[in-house]
Amino acid sequence: MLRVALLGLGGYAKRVAEAIKDCKRVKITGLISGTPDKLKSWGSLYGVPENSRYNYENFDRVGDNPDIDAVYIITPNALHKEQAIRVARAKKHVICEKPMALNAKEGEEMIAACKAAGVQLLVGYRLHFENKTTAIIRMRQEGEFGRIRFFQGLSGFKIGDPSQWRMQKKLAGGGALMDIGIYAVNGARYMVGEEPIWVTAQETKTDPERFKEGVDETIQFQLGFPGGAVASCLSTYNMSYLDRFFLNGEKGFAEMQPSTGYGPLKARTHKGELDIPHVTHQTLQMDGMAALLLDGKKPLVPVDGEEGLKDLKILDAIYAACASGKKQMLKL
Ligand code: NAD
Structure with missing residues (x-):
């Protein structure tokens, strides 16, 4: 099982969370939000315990959480770089929504941070699945x-x-x-x-x-x-x-x-x-990312x-x- 924390609980995160319900190999085990009410309601909806819920100030502590393998960043574009680097430093795999960052220079910094931390960096390109x-x-x-x-x-x-x-x-x-x-x-x-x-x-x-x-x-x-x-x-x-x-x-x-x-x-x-037949894109994407992170199975398009x-x-x-x-x- 790939155990994922969602960072940013907005419109697209909701779609991803619902899609993960149908995944064979992915489970939501962490939540990160600036809104305490959302942490509470999403926590009970997706069965995420209080000690795996974080805010934007303290989410570096995911590093101490053995139930989280990866953090999926689903926030406005300008926040991706800094959040990805913090997740990498916490030694968790980074899944980041598109666009990965604001420009190539930021993207290079993210790649370097993930490389230095020995974690993988994936981008939410659902259509590749x-x-x-x-x-x-x-x-x-x-x-x-x-x-x-x-x-x-x-x-x-x-x-x-x-x-x-x-x-x-x-x-x-x-x-x-x-x-x-x-x-x-x-x-x-x-x-x-x-x-x-x-x-x-x-x-x-x-x-x-x-x-x-x-x-x-x-x-x-x-x-x-x-x-x-x-x-x-x-x-x-x-x-x-x-x-x-x-x-x-x-x-x-x-x-x-x-x-x-x-x-x-x-x-x-x-x-x-x-x-x-149509299958929910984010369900295919997340199971595909689990296969990549857990088994090293590469998708058709990286x-x-x-x-x-x-x-x-x-x-x-x-x-x-x-x-x-x-x-x-x-x-x-
Ligand atoms: P949204 O506005 O619905 O959600 C953004 C979330 O980030 C909200 O919960 C908001 O509270 C939070 N947030 C944290 N810090 C914030 C700040 N400083 N200012 C504003 N909001 C802040 O947006 P969304 O549609 O969920 O988009 C989020 C990311 O997902 C974007 O990068 C977007 O490009 C991407 N996205 C991807 C797809 C896809 O199909 N792959 C679809 C939609 C959005």
Whole structure:
């Protein structure tokens, strides 16, 4: 059994906690929150005893708790780095939500801290365990689509409440690109199956009043891959129904819409509809992470800190391309 403490008991943590109920090899054995009432109610709901409940000041003490193997960080993006380093120093494995950190420099610090502590660092890339996504990746690996020429990734939604942390640069680190555009970045890499070598990007704001300096609303970006494929992607906080991947090769195509939501996802290729049953992504993810941490069984697409860092390097390059108007070369 992988015994996990959840750090940050907000909206997504609730989804993860519910999904873990169906896991075969994962159990919630610790809770970390700044709200005593949440610790109490979640503690009784998930059977976590009082001595395994912590707040943001004292959670370094998880190091003394033999019932916790890993801590899953599910807080606003700007808190990930410091919290991950504290968890690593407590000698527990770190599972961190996406984006792993605010930029590549922070990501590198997290990787170094986990390495120094001898613990693993994983990123909550749930789609790397999702059945339709992995089926398409396998088809690409087996050559079903032929040489890959093009990927399109459209990731966005209309954001609500302007006071939420996602609309504050200090906590979010950016805007739509950090939050939802990262799915198109990550998806371009696992769908094409190569690491991009250049980035171009353009930012537009249809609502500059609402999206303040540093909180990007809409960014279009293009990635170039060594095999000649290009990706054309869009990330936005101001459009609806934008959750689509399209992969085009010389012998076939794959299309997913929705492609990254909580599912059920829908996928078809030149051979027809993919008829694969939906399983809650976070249940598959957490059992997959248990297999990785307990048995060393690697998922089809990595979910380690290096994988998170590659995405952060691309996000940095996209922002740099927007700011400079110039093509950015990448070394991943
Ligand atoms: P949320 O606002 O619902 O929850 C955030 C939690 O962090 C809250 O419980 C809040 O109290 C706590 N928190 C601690 N310190 C805080 C501070 N200084 N300011 C604000 N809140 C603070 O957000 P969420 O949707 O649960 O997102 C949390 C993380 O999970 C983000 O990194 C996000 O990108 C990620 N996420 C991932 C997925 C996915 O599908 N993998 C989906 C949603 C969110």
